[in-house]
Amino acid sequence: MNNSNIIFPLTLGLSDGIITTLMLISRTVIEGNFSGIDLAFRIAFGSSFVGGFSFFIAEYSKLRGEISHSSRQLMLRSPSYLVKSRIGKDILVESVAGTGASILSGFVGAMLPLSLAILFPTRGLIAIYLADGAMALLGAGIAKSVNGNYIFWIITMFVLGIAVTVLGNFLNLVS
Numbered sequence: 001m002n003n004s005n006i007i008f009p010l011t012l013g014l015s016d017g018i019i020t021t022l023m024l025i026s027r028t029v030i031e032g033n034f035s036g037i038d039l040a041f042r043i044a045f046g047s048s049f050v051g052g053f054s055f056f057i058a059e060y061s062k063l064r065g066e067i068s069h070s071s072r073q074l075m076l077r078s079p080s081y082l083v084k085s086r087i088g089k090d091i092l093v094e095s096v097a098g099t100g101a102s103i104l105s106g107f108v109g110a111m112l113p114l115s116l117a118i119l120f121p122t123r124g125l126i127a128i129y130l131a132d133g134a135m136a137l138l139g140a141g142i143a144k145s146v147n148g149n150y151i152f153w154i155i156t157m158f159v160l161g162i163a164v165t166v167l168g169n170f171l172n173l174v175s
Helices: 003-030 037-073 086-119 124-145 150-171
Strands: none
Touching: 003 037, 003 086, 003 124, 003 150, 037 086, 086 124, 124 150
16 A cells, blocks of 8 residues: 555544544533543544444445446456456455554544543543644645645634534533
8 A cells, every 4th residue: 555545544544533532522521521541442442443444345345346447448248357356356455454544543533532531631621622623733734645725624624623522512422
């Protein structure tokens, strides 16, 4: 897996980990009621695996669809020729490698707000602000990797973090 292919699962994992965690625990953190490294690891583990397996399903389906499309362009009788070839094995390896990167970065992304909530148990808003700030930094990284507008990506990711926090606070999923 080359550098350009790894950026997508890393970015997806980090953002999904932060966003999912903010959705789940924002009310609890804001109220200063989040405690326990055990709960933090369980949330991060669950979030990262759900995100990682969603990544695998989407990525493998996309790559298999490209093989099917290529087989039609080559006028092969069946896409199974390409699926059983080296190309088929390569897409499986690429999907699994991306899934691993997505799971690992999802865990790290989820642990960021959770760790902050543990470090600042009575100052939940500090943990939330720092997690939303991490989303803004991720926006800067995305802008750099896609040669995009830094201001746009930073603001977009920061606002997304705030929106998820507000919605998570309203839904109060983990209390």
